[in-house]
Amino acid sequence: MASLPEDRPIMAALPHALAGRCPACGGAPLFRKYLKPVDRCAACAQDWSHQQADDLPAYLVIFIVGHLLVPFIISANAALDLSLVAQMILWPTTALLLSLAMLQPTKGVVIAWQWSRRMHGF
Numbered sequence: 582m583a584s585l586p587e588d589r590p591i592m593a594a595l596p597h598a599l600a601g602r603c604p605a606c607g608g609a610p611l612f613r614k615y616l617k618p619v620d621r622c623a624a625c626a627q628d629w630s631h632q633q634a635d636d637l638p639a640y641l642v643i644f645i646v647g648h649l650l651v652p653f654i655i656s657a658n659a660a661l662d663l664s665l666v667a668q669m670i671l672w673p674t675t676a677l678l679l680s681l682a683m684l685q686p687t688k689g690v691v692i693a694w695q696w697s698r699r700m701h702g703f
């Protein structure tokens with residue numbers, strides 16, 4: 582098994598990535614738009630143009646939101662008497678808001694993981 586790079590510890594990069602900051606230094610924003618990373622860190626000059634997160638953040642968010650929401654929906658239906666109309670508004674809205682809230686941090690984590698493992702030219 583190949584050894585992992587010790588100079589880019591993922592556990593140190595994760596808090597920065599979750600906050601939308603540069604995983605390498607945490608000194609500048611990682612994103613210039615909602616899901617568009619900067620080409621280069623303004624603080625440490627790390628080149629982020631190599632990132633290839635592609636669809637992985639969306640797949641992870643769908644997986645996590647589904648596993649969070651479905652048990653909650655089942656529990657709510659067992660405990661409460663929610664009308665069908667209320668559920669048709671409540672659950673899709675909750676899923677949408679959770680997904681939008683989680684997408685940027687998840688993309689940050691995927692980019693940090695790629696950087697930490699020196700994938701895609703990092």
Ligand SMILES: [Zn+2]
Pocket residue numbers: 603604605606607608609622623624625626627
């Ligand atoms: Zn940086």
